[in-house]
Amino acid sequence: MHPPLSEGIRSTAGAGRRFSGPRAAKIDRVVVIDDYSVARGGATGLAVMSAKLFRGLGIPVTYICGDDAANAELAALGVSMVGLNSRDLLSAERTKAFVTGIHNGAAVRMVANWIAEKDTANTVYHVHGWHQILSPAIFRALAPVAGRCMVHAHDFFTACPNGAFFDYQAQEICRRRPLGGGCIATACDKRSYAHKLWRVARGSNILRLLKGQADFGRIILLHKKMASFLVGAGYRPDRLTTIRNPVAPLSIKRIEAEANDEFVFIGRLDEEKGVEDAVAATRKAGVRLCVIGDGPLMPRVAASGDHVRAVGWQSHEEIGPTIRKARALLMPSRYPEPFGLVAIEAARSGLPVIMSRSAFLAEEMERAGMAVACDTADESAFAESLTRFSQMPRQEVRAMSERAFRLSPDLASTHEEWRDALLAEYHSLISTNAVFEPADGAVIQGVFS
The missing domain is CATH 3.40.50.2000 (Glycogen Phosphorylase B;)
Incomplete structure (x- = not known):
């Protein structure tokens, strides 16, 4: 309801x-x-x-x-x-x-x-x-x-x-x-x-x-x-x-997050969106990151290392196929994110979310079992959350994915x-x-x- x-x-x-x-x-x-x-x-x-x-x-x-x-x-x-x-x-x-x-x-x-x-x-x-x-x-x-x-x-x-x-x-x-x-x-x-x-x-x-x-x-x-x-x-x-x-889902069919190992960031490539924090934490955790979006930080993101795949801006329709190989969405906004539309769009597609505690949606999404909230401005804490999630048993990731797919419509x-x-x-x-x-x-x- x-x-x-x-x-x-x-x-x-x-x-x-x-x-x-x-x-x-x-x-x-x-x-x-x-x-x-x-x-x-x-x-x-x-x-x-x-x-x-x-x-x-x-x-x-x-x-x-x-x-x-x-x-x-x-x-x-x-x-x-x-x-x-x-x-x-x-x-x-x-x-x-x-x-x-x-x-x-x-x-x-x-x-x-x-x-x-x-x-x-x-x-x-x-x-x-x-x-x-x-x-x-x-x-x-x-x-x-x-x-x-x-x-x-x-x-x-x-x-x-x-x-x-x-x-x-x-x-x-x-x-x-x-x-x-x-x-x-x-x-x-x-x-x-x-x-x-x-x-x-x-x-x-x-x-x-x-x-x-x-x-x-x-x-x-x-x-x-x-x-x-x-x-x-x-x-x-x-x-x-x-x-x-x-909110409309990025993918009508549930993304099988449990079968994937790449994390994804979607949004404007600007300081306050925390894309640099995502790049640094994924490097420290030794995991791969797909970056979808454009903005002032695009040159820096594109040159940040082999673990990053920067695909540029994509339409809503184009994002769906791109994220089918994603394990979770990263939303590391540094400021108090008023809504975080992309978090619910991803969750409605079956992607769990790893997000900043300051995001207004963080508490309810974590409580619903579809997200992990952490201090994404702390590189070590963020990387630790990524490591734990990348090593999480397949059945636990699948359960989070299914909860996100089923329950996220209640958030919007x-x-x-x-x-x-x-x-x-x-x-x-x-x-x-x-x-x-x-x-x-x-x-x-x-x-x-």
Whole structure:
């Protein structure tokens, strides 16, 4: 049985085209907002997926993004595409990136003009990603429709200047109050203190324009453990709602992990994801590692030794065949991983997971007998866990694999459940007037709460 899809701070009922009880007014349109229109995982993947799922119900969708809006699949589904035709901060000229990362005036005009021309009382807005192109400035443009706007916290940028509540210099989780004196004085950025101060300027904008504006509808969390971090940053608990991400298995057929000896890492090749820790620990343990993903650390990972097989970025469909020879997934995130989508995707395919204790899913996955949690930042402790797992009797690995395959769906939602939970939130935002739709199709006025 699935756990509640919305949990912790605020409870959300299911939603959909037909309700068993009171129903809110009809949604005129959903406006999905993200930096990108084409996904390579993460927030954009969910933004694009939501557009597809809403179109599947016949709901009009507009997709506003910072890039060139060249997603042919969404366009073919009838999604209205609106793009800024801009580049992300890492690709833009440095001086321009410095300015637009804090306040992108072009993004403000794009969103404000769309609202002025096409907004209706029953149009809802859902922001997924903003910090790579659009900047916090979009919340200024969204202020007139704040009460019908939801913000998805796929990470911690809604509260923490570096987006992770992680001190990259000390390599430890940070509990300082965001933008407090201790925060501003700490050189926690992975690049430099000057870059930290730039992020402080941007962070002050997001807290002023989002946290400081109580009219903004809801902030969606991926896991209830995120709430304490946002409340500590000053967000009111009643603004936070937890809806767990939807998960599809990487392989429909159970991977026979007990027959394999290679470990696998899937994700962005960046410091906070801990890929260097995985490389070092597997070397120390004398086991093989397959690395799937791309990012700044790719050259270093590819040259890290014969025990590493770096295959680059792969689509969801391509990953399945690649991991059929895997014994377990490694998820050694150094920061408090808000959800760890790949951990559940792997578990649903029958792969046990060896993961950081700081990951929000670690406790429940270990308790269910489908994962091993350890201090992955400690090379010796991580290597010891890998050695034990590589030497674990075949029948024990098989039992973990079967538990993961059978029980992991309880840790997430299906795509339809996720869609309906979002729709329930949208309906609650746009109207206090509702209709009840009995089985015979009669419509009765009611109140939605």
